Amino acid sequence: MRRVAIVGVGMSKFGEEWTRGYRDMLIEAGSRAVEDAKLSGAEIDCMYVGTMAPGSLVGQEHIGALVVDSMGLIPIPATRVEAACASGGVALRQGYMAIASGMHDCVVVGGVEKMTDTPGNEVASALGGAGDQEWELFMGATFPAIYALMARRHMLEYGTTEAQMASVAVKNHANSSKNKYAHFQNEITLETVLKSKEVASPLKLFDCAPITDGAAVAILMPYEQAKKHCEMPIEIIASAQASDTLALHSRESMTCIKATQIASKKAYAQAKVTPKDIDIVEVHDCFTIAEIMAIEDLGFFPKGKGGKASEDGKTALNSEISVNTSGGLKGCGHPVGATGVKQAVEVVWQLRGQGEKRQVKDANIGMTHNVGGSGATSVIHIMKRDG
């Protein structure tokens, strides 16, 4: 297997982009990535696109072809991959495999989702398709309800508090206020979160990631070629993915994401590192409780201690472990298919020292953690800078 590196990244401004569609946002992100990688475009020989629900949201499938067409990259192979909100992470993994296998030498990996101004406004219902349609969504269990069940159970088992969950949102807005591509550019207070409208008790509006439009792109090459090509290639030193039951009610535990535990163990082994070696991590905080479970499942804090750690500031910029420096799904926004790729974009920026006002000192090893549904899919990547 060949070693794989990221040589260029870019993203569109995340937000409510009422006048823009799949093509516009991906072209914006893609052009930036091509420019960043100093490519002409002719080197690109394969494309993957992660997107969750364009069929339900805008009536368009075949997004691989749509993107390769609108980017002027015909006739290279273009494939859409989907694993609900982990579609971006899974696309990155296919790109990694295409390079590692020796089948391709320059792969564009895009993630995108158009969620506002969709015909029918069926966003909640389309997102419900990430869980078990027959046994969850049809019975009324939308995603806030499913994560609310996990939050309640975490509170019961470990004494996690609503204020601890709220502290995650406060920290992520603090980070996103320093990120010009983020959906939310404003800081918030604990009071704002705690007093916000209830969505599914105990989760309130500010515990939930927003509905966002956006795209992100990463360009991959074999590491040896990348070293010749650019000043600071970022090597992907681990790519791991695991699955769990689609429905929450089929699981042994509601307070952990087992697929995350399994995938991260594999990733640590592949990269030959431990949680202590990770300087920055982008975790999948679709709800504040999800970030708390993630930092436990990934081994940064013991199970049940994630809420306290968040409250104590141990996940803030330049603390014990800098979590969601981009602002995460909560602050940066969550265009579902784009999220997994955006996480990689942020980690690359941080490892290169391009994190601007949110730059973490001495960031050498970074991780991305992308979850589909309530944890039926989890994808982990670990990246490292040279030297």
Added chain:
Amino acid sequence: MRRVAIVGVGMSKFGEEWTRGYRDMLIEAGSRAVEDAKLSGAEIDCMYVGTMAPGSLVGQEHIGALVVDSMGLIPIPATRVEAACASGGVALRQGYMAIASGMHDCVVVGGVEKMTDTPGNEVASALGGAGDQEWELFMGATFPAIYALMARRHMLEYGTTEAQMASVAVKNHANSSKNKYAHFQNEITLETVLKSKEVASPLKLFDCAPITDGAAVAILMPYEQAKKHCEMPIEIIASAQASDTLALHSRESMTCIKATQIASKKAYAQAKVTPKDIDIVEVHDCFTIAEIMAIEDLGFFPKGKGGKASEDGKTALNSEISVNTSGGLKGCGHPVGATGVKQAVEVVWQLRGQGEKRQVKDANIGMTHNVGGSGATSVIHIMKRDG
């Protein structure tokens, strides 16, 4: 890169399966493939599923997780891939890459689509998502209309006749009448096709592949391991994919599928064979005109001569080239995501000599040709039996 072989195949009975969903059909096909490969199931370490529009059709995305869950294969990575009607072929290609790269040692590749009894009966609209939603479907150009345009142009440029197109359907029904898994088990006459109801002139009902439910599964292993494991592994000696514009109106020519020409050239080069070496081919006959264009684009007949060749019986069983021995999309049925994998299942059966009443004599090398939309994606695989 490691060599890759198919060690087990299976499919569900294709047809209008009013009482069965994604889970049931994939479990049926998957169990048969696991039994065929003589595996316990514990060897399987990765899964890909090709499916086009479960979000629009039944409100369920995240089909990788749904399948791995219902097949009892948790926690292996499970990823859905989509390229409209080429979803199955693209899934096979990801499985090929996962083995070739050395990342996985036993990969299940499934294809599935549930098209009857879907909420809202939006099949035509969901299928339209394979083309350009904004510039084709929204203007009323459904797929029969798009292929009708190609047929008219082929008639104008090359003198192709309605009777020649009809002969494709007659031949494919003759083949499917010998296939117990096929949607249609009956032979038809030229008169039946020519007198059938007009769908989009010049295409009539019997020029069009039906709406079908079904699933197909192939299990892949590294060739060297496969040789020890089973009596007759079928090696995949080429895997190639190419793209073209999403919308038909953007293309230079309406009488060829350029993505097929490009992908097949690559595939022939990779496999080191020519069209003359291919004994059997499963082509993407979503409409009869599509089979005529395919046998030309793949190099079996000169451009413009495909209609005449079909009429003259040169594509029948044991003729010049045995085309669509399964019955093709027209006779065997077209559950869109399943089709690309079903093509591989049929080729494996033929190369092993398990083609029953439709067995082609001395079939040594076979090809599959799977198209997404009106040709924006084309995926080709070439397979070979040992000895």
